[in-house]
Amino acid sequence: MVRFHGQVYAFLNRCGHVPVELDWQQGEFFDGSGLYLICATHGALYAPDSGRCLGGRCNGKGLDPVPVAEEDGWVVLTEEGGQGGG
Ligand code: FES
Numbered sequence: 001m002v003r004f005h006g007q008v009y010a011f012l013n014r015c016g017h018v019p020v021e022l023d024w025q026q027g028e029f030f031d032g033s034g035l036y037l038i039c040a041t042h043g044a045l046y047a048p049d050s051g052r053c054l055g056g057r058c059n060g061k062g063l064d065p066v067p068v069a070e071e072d073g074w075v076v077l078t079e080e081g082g083q084g085g086g
Contacts (some may be wrong), residue, residue: 001068001075002029002037004048008075010068011051015039016061022046037063 001010013021017039023029024040029048031038036054037046044056051063067078 001066002048007049008068008070009049009051010066010075011037011046011063012066014064015041015044016046016053016058016063017042017044017056022063 001008003009013023015022018041020039020041022037022039024038029037031045035048037048037051038044039046039056039058042057044058045054046052046058046063047054051065053060053062068075069078070076
């Protein structure tokens, strides 16, 4: 889960290249610019608001979004499961 421009977004912590966790230190997902999510393993870049692949080895494969919303300061899942779709 990340906060970007005041909004909360959540994705499965799994790179589109190789299914490994993205963070280079626990909970650190942004690159140096603060504009992109970056995979610590090979540096694929993702859009923090959509999970779309923006460059690197993700080869057009984005992150799997998790539907969340912020309610009274709490981040809640907005759908059950998160499986299926597509
Ligand atoms: S594992 Fe993420 S870019 Fe290769």
